Amino acid sequence: xxxxxxxxxxxxxxxxxxxxxxxxxxxxxxxxxxxxxxxxxxxxxxxxxxxxxxxxxxxxx
Numbered sequence: 001x002x003x004x005x006x007x008x009x010x011x012x013x014x015x016x017x018x019x020x021x022x023x024x025x026x027x028x029x030x031x032x033x034x035x036x037x038x039x040x041x042x043x044x045x046x047x048x049x050x051x052x053x054x055x056x057x058x059x060x061x
Contacts, residue, residue: 002039003059008032010053022049 008028012020026046027035036059037043047056 003036004039004043004047005034005036005057005059006047007034007055007057008053009055012053015053019050019053022046023053026050026054028054 006026006028008023008031011031012023012029023029026037026043027033039058047054
């Protein structure tokens, strides 16, 4: 299964609570933090909700 590398690039200040919770669910919480998640439809949906706050790359295996 392929993986996605997700980096938070924007702050959650003045963002709706729902977006804060999505970032927390992804394992993010501060600018510059990087996590690696599975490339599944559920994670893709979460990323889509906060795409303006994160940078996404596919991990090369």
